[in-house]
Amino acid sequence: MEEIKVYNTLKREKQILKPIEEGKVKIYVCxxxxxxxxxxxxxxxxxxxxxIRRYLEYIGYHVDFIQNFTDVxxxxxxKANAEKSDxxxxxxxxxxxxxKVMDALHIRRADIYPYVSKHMGDIxxxxxxxxxxxxxxxxxNDVYYDISTFKDxxxxxxxxxxxxxxxxxxxxxxxxxxxxxxxxxxxxxxxEPFWESPWGNGRPGWHIECSVMxxxxxxxxxxxxxxxxxxxxxxxxxxxxxxxxxxxQKFVKYWLHNGFITINSEKMxxxxxxxxxxxxxxxxxxxxxxxxFLLSTHYRSPLDFxxxxxxxxxxxMSKLKDVIARIKEMExxxxxxxxxxxxxxxKAAARTIEEFxxxxxxxxxxxxxxxxxxxxxxxxxxxxxxxxSGVAIDKEAxxxxxxxxxxxxxxxxxxxxxxxxxxxxxxxDYDALMEMILxxxxxxxxxxxYKLADEIRDKLAELGITVEDSATGARWKKRGV
Numbered sequence: 001m002e003e004i005k006v007y008n009t010l011k012r013e014k015q016i017l018k019p020i021e022e023g024k025v026k027i028y029v030c031x032x033x034x035x036x037x038x039x040x041x042x043x044x045x046x047x048x049x050x051x052i053r054r055y056l057e058y059i060g061y062h063v064d065f066i067q068n069f070t071d072v073x074x075x076x077x078x079k080a081n082a083e084k085s086d087x088x089x090x091x092x093x094x095x096x097x098x099x100k101v102m103d104a105l106h107i108r109r110a111d112i113y114p115y116v117s118k119h120m121g122d123i124x125x126x127x128x129x130x131x132x133x134x135x136x137x138x139x140x141n142d143v144y145y146d147i148s149t150f151k152d153x154x155x156x157x158x159x160x161x162x163x164x165x166x167x168x169x170x171x172x173x174x175x176x177x178x179x180x181x182x183x184x185x186x187x188x189x190x191x192e193p194f195w196e197s198p199w200g201n202g203r204p205g206w207h208i209e210c211s212v213m214x215x216x217x218x219x220x221x222x223x224x225x226x227x228x229x230x231x232x233x234x235x236x237x238x239x240x241x242x243x244x245x246x247x248x249q250k251f252v253k254y255w256l257h258n259g260f261i262t263i264n265s266e267k268m269x270x271x272x273x274x275x276x277x278x279x280x281x282x283x284x285x286x287x288x289x290x291x292x293f294l295l296s297t298h299y300r301s302p303l304d305f306x307x308x309x310x311x312x313x314x315x316x317m318s319k320l321k322d323v324i325a326r327i328k329e330m331e332x333x334x335x336x337x338x339x340x341x342x343x344x345x346x347k348a349a350a351r352t353i354e355e356f357x358x359x360x361x362x363x364x365x366x367x368x369x370x371x372x373x374x375x376x377x378x379x380x381x382x383x384x385x386x387x388x389s390g391v392a393i394d395k396e397a398x399x400x401x402x403x404x405x406x407x408x409x410x411x412x413x414x415x416x417x418x419x420x421x422x423x424x425x426x427x428x429d430y431d432a433l434m435e436m437i438l439x440x441x442x443x444x445x446x447x448x449x450y451k452l453a454d455e456i457r458d459k460l461a462e463l464g465i466t467v468e469d470s471a472t473g474a475r476w477k478k479r480g481v
Contacts, residue, residue: 001060004361007300009232009255010156014363019223020253024062026222027053028214028252030231031067031113034094035075038101039275040294040305041228041261041268047291047413048258048299048364049226050107054411055360066217067110068210069095071117072203077192087193088117101278104287106413114213116204120195122212123204126246127184127197135245139175141187141200147180150241156255157233182238184208207238215243215251225252229259258299265304276305288414289313295366295412316374317415323377324418325477326384327402335393341386342394348379349397349404356408366412373408380405388470438467438474 004017019025029049032042053063071091080090116123127143130136135149147153147161154161161180183205188194194201214222220243227236236255243251260267263274281290293313297303352372359368380401387393409415437456444453457467460476468475 002357002361004059005363006254006256007363008253009257010252012158015254017254019061020221023060024064025056025224026064026218027066027224027226028210028218028222029065029067029110029225030210030227030235031069032094032098033070033073033075034091034098035073035079036094037097037277037279038094039268039277040281040290041275042098043101043105043278043290044261044294044299044303045226045228045258046102046107047105047294050413051295051366051411052224052226052256052364053108054413055364058407058411059357064218065110066112066114066214068114068116068213069098070206070209071095071115072193072209073116073206081191091117097279101282104282105278105291106287106416108413112217114217116209116213119209119212119216120204122216123208124185124195124197126208126212126242127204129246130184130242133245135241136184137177138199139173141202142173142183143185143199144173144176144181145184145238145241145245146177147182147241148178150245152244153241154233154237156237156240159233159237182207182234184242207235208242210235211239211242211246211251214239215247220247220249220251222252224254224256226256226258229257232257256299259302262302262304264306268305281310285310285314286317288317292316292370292412292414295414296370298363298365298367300363301367319374319377320409320415321418322477323380323405324415326380327398327405328419329475330384330387330393330398331395331402333387333393333395335395337392338394338397339391341383341391342397345379345383345394345397346400348376349400352376352379353404353407360411369408369412373405373412376401376405376408434465434476438476441467442474 001023005014006017007013008015017025027049029045032038049065049067053065056063069091072087076087076090079085080087083090127136130145131138131143134146136143136145185197185199185204185208186202187199188201188203192203194203214225225236225239232255240251262268266274268275278290289310290313293310294303296313352375355372356369359365359372362368383397383401406419437460441453441456444450444456460467466477468477
């Protein structure tokens with residue numbers, strides 16, 4: 001395996017990836033709380049980890065990928081009460097909504113999607129273990145983690161324990177031993193769903209859920225844990241305390257966190273009402289454009305959301321589609337003539353895949369990788385224009401260029417269906433009809449009936465078909481195909 005450097009939040013530096021088990025990488029990513037439609041902040045870690053997973057598989061790793069659904073939570077309960085519904089109906093509805101938009105973004109399904117509601121027995125067992133080991137205590141029908149018993153508390157976030165307040169989602173209880181102690185189990189309140197436990201009816205705290213589900217499927221220690229930067233504290237910090245407190249072993253080797261999405265340089269937040277639902281964005285822009293927008297900046301950097309950036313991404317998708325169409329067009333031609341131009345294309349293909357791998361090996365730098373991709377777009381277009389100007393074609397060079405270009409697009413997860421769409425037109429009656437129309441237009445041009453030729457071009461444009469004139473004749477392509 002080649003050397004990959006990853007930025008580990010725990011160590012605050014880039015480290016060389018050395019998986020626990022040779023040739024295998026185990027990944028757990030915090031999923032959504034399904035009480036509403038996913039917003040673009042939910043989409044960023046999904047795209048980030050989908051690309052990381054694809055790249056690791058590309059270079060030869062076997063990847064075990066787990067992502068949970070927090071289907072038992074205050075927000076879900078509140079939503080259900082407001083609708084006069086129940087938690088399961090609400091969570092199921094928005095899990096379905098999650099998959100719908102993630103499919104549009106070409107997010108490959110995780111190997112397993114554990115649900116909190118299906119791991120209550122495991123959660124209760126871990127809480128029992130923490131009590132037995134002196135890390136947790138019972139307070140009425142609640143159980144709290146005693147942060148003073150874990151000497152490495154705050155090693156992930158770098159915070160000072162004495163400066164902390166109680167963790168997010170935890171109501172301050174003056175009876176707690178420490179203000180920062182957080183709930184492992186919460187006694188049931190009237191009208192809330194509950195599960196039976198040794199401490200009475202109740203439900204788990206937020207943090208214990210991920211400790212249980214991750215270690216259940218990946219073991220006490222695994223390679224990667226990911227999520228947004230907002231999860232570093234308290235969620236991931238508390239996961240470490242729980243998991244290492246329960247098992248006595250190191251929990252996670254590499255912690256990776258993606259940056260925030262900002263709106264006009266201000267953090268996107270539901271409290272500020274400046275967030276955008278993925279489904280609404282997809283009504284205006286393609287899934288490929290949104291995915292490209294999310295990956296065009298390095299995952300750890302802030303990403304400013306704007307229509308201008310998405311429109312730019314859409315234009316970039318059109319450029320990439322053009323290249324795919326041109327590669328397909330050249331593939332139809334026969335020829336094995338090596339020329340200076342074909343040698344240059346082969347060299348560009350070899351250089352491109354090497355530079356792409358270098359970018360990805362440096363903490364999965366997709367921002368740099370897209371720059372490499374578009375440099376190669378120029379190389380392919382130069383060769384295409386040379387061929388259309390009379391240079392003999394070298395099909396071997398075309399195939400090498402296609403393999404490199406398609407490999408990069410597949411790892412980035414964009415325009416996955418475009419190759420099949422382009423191929424589906426080859427040899428069809430649609431092609432024959434278009435050739436006939438273009439031949440009529442060419443006759444009109446030769447007879448200097450330019451107005452008629454322009455009208456044919458404009459009418460085709462209205463139908464979504466673009467005509468390009470070149471020295472060797474007219475070519476056509478269907479926009480969005």
